[in-house]
Amino acid sequence: MALDLNGFPSREGPLKGVVVLDLTRVVAGPYCTMMLADLGATVIKIENPQDPDYVRTFPPMVGAEGEERSGFFAQYNRHKIGITLDLKASEGRELFLKMVGRADILVENFRPGTMQKLGLGFETLHAVNPRMVFTAISGFGQTGPHSSRPAFDNSAQAAGGLWSMNGSPGEPMRVGTIIGDLAASLYAAFGTLAALRQADASGRGQLVDISQQDSVFTLTENAVVNYTAAGKVAEPLGNDHPFVRPxxxxxxxxxxxxxxxxxxxxxxxxxxxxxxxxxxxxxxxxxxxxxxxxxxxxxxxxxxxxxxxxxxxxxxxxxxxxxxxxxxxxxSIAEVVTDPHMLARGMIRSVAYGATHAQVFGSAVHLSDVQPEEEARAPLVGEHNDVVYAEWLALDRDHIERLRVDGVI
Missing domain, CATH: 3.30.1540.10 (formyl-coa transferase, domain 3)
Known part of the structure; x- marks a missing residue:
């Protein structure tokens, strides 16, 4: 579906014309949708006007005093359109359903059941747009006895088995990055594109259910088959390898x-x-x-x-x-950031965020026929409200102003 948002730069790439509604926050989700945006999708980041993505306050902050912005937020939200919308307000839900009718993909990372409580569960949205792909990222998945449990990255590392086998012998240690969030985002992007391809062929979208625990579990290399085949339980090896020396x-x-x-x-x-x-x-x-x-x-x-x-x-x-x-x-990270090889591969990107810029990692996906866009930007809170509501949904200016005064956007 082609999207022409007047006043917003046209996107290029293999996903040009694909419209993504992004309800995600923090990292497990925003990283997924950013990867889709990097490939040319039009990603509309939707934030609650009273409670926007709190990663906007995460350090490190960049910019002059009074204009500080979160470099962490910029790292996971480049190329996105930013709007505000209160999904708990009746008119907010109505506007959201209009967007659903025009979108190809929706990605959310609420705790399972939240979208249903809002009256915006998969079945409801599927009835509005049968071909839209609905991707849900959560700690333990949409089904199973633990599905409703709250989770963070550490929850996934603990429950997925990775924590127990990382670190030094006798001292299990979490992996030194948010591998549960990142892995879930990668699987979500992969699964979403597979479902989109099927939707393009069949006209029918589906629910893509991504669990952080599942994602971490699949990163445990030979630990599972060692246990199921030989009864051997993986333990921390430090810097050793299970069958290679040196x-x-x-x-x-x-x-x-x-x-x-x-x-x-x-x-x-x-x-x-x-x-x-x-x-x-x-x-x-x-x-x-x-x-x-x-x-x-x-x-x-x-x-x-x-x-x-x-x-x-x-x-x-x-x-x-x-x-x-x-x-x-x-x-060290300082050495990697200045590594001539990494610079040659475009792995350090400058992202504009308001009046400042943040230096962040680039995309690990390199396509021979697609060049990364020169300018990358992260949106301010509600920066593109007028573009989306006036140009895309064709609401008149008085209507938009009333929505703003009422706190709906």
């Missing part, structure tokens, strides 16, 4: 590197690169099976790798390994 963190002159001899070929190449080809032929450590033996690793292999790294810097080790075998500096 494979982990090693100290160097100015920090640490990751080195992974995942195959005998990589081990042999590393031995040659560091001037020790004899180690590749040493009958005690010439195979992965032998090097993985903990006693052999600690007595023979680890001292070799420690010696290779201890006298060199991260840069020297990176240059030495180059394309030959995996030896990667463990980089």
């Amino acid at each position: 494979y982990g963190r090693y100290a160097c002159l100015d920090g640490h590197v990751f080195f992974g001899a995942y195959t005998d070929k990589f081990w042999q190449e590393a031995c040659r690169a560091f001037g020790n080809p004899e180690f590749a032929l040493d009958p005690e450590i010439d195979s992965m099976e032998k090097r993985f033996d903990l006693a052999v690793y600690e007595r023979r292999v680890r001292p070799i790798v420690d010696g290779w790294c201890a006298s060199r810097t991260k840069q020297q080790l990176e240059e030495l390994s180059a394309d030959r075998f995996p030896m990667t500096p463990i980089k």
Whole structure:
């Protein structure tokens, strides 16, 4: 469906013309809809006029005094149209249903049952627009005995099993990022596009049910099959690998590197690169099976790798390994942000937010026929109310002003 919003820049990309109603807040949801916007979709972020997305207050703040804006909000809301609407007001629901009739996708991340309480559940919206895809992101999903429980990212990491297997032996630790929120957003984008493709073919939309717990559970690598096949319960390994050595963190002159001899070929190449080809032929450590033996690793292999790294810097080790075998500096965020490779791939973007700009990560999706838009903006609260209500829904100015005075928008 083509959308022509006068006064708003036309979007380009494979999802050009796809209209997304975005009811999400914080990260699990806004990141999903931002990915759709990055690909050209017209995403209309709908916020309650009295209670907008509270991530707008999250640090770090950017901009001059009196004009501070949340860089965190800008990072997850670029390319979106921002409007306000109170879904609890009867007229607010009526306006929302008009939007539903013209939209292709709706994404929400309320606790299950909230949309039904508002009179805006899947069946209701499906009756208004049978072809619209309804994507719901929640902690535990729309079905099951725990579906109504509140959840945060940590809830998903705990309930999905990831927390129990991360960290050092005997000390489970959460993953150091909001992996439950991010994974749910990624699966939501993937599932939404699959449902949209089917809707385009059949004329019938469907409910896309995304659970943070489910999303985290699928990130546990071999933990599930190890348990179901062998009864082995995954535990924290620190920086070790369950069946490969050497494979982990090693100290160097100015920090640490990751080195992974995942195959005998990589081990042999590393031995040659560091001037020790004899180690590749040493009958005690010439195979992965032998090097993985903990006693052999600690007595023979680890001292070799420690010696290779201890006298060199991260840069020297990176240059030495180059394309030959995996030896990667463990980089700080400051180093990643200024990494020439990352800059060459456009992974640092400037997003305008009001009168200021925030430097944020770019899109990990690179399409050969699509170039990222030069200008990226995050919307102010209700910034595009007039554009959407006057131009798209064709409400007259007096009507819009009354809605504003009544607190509906």
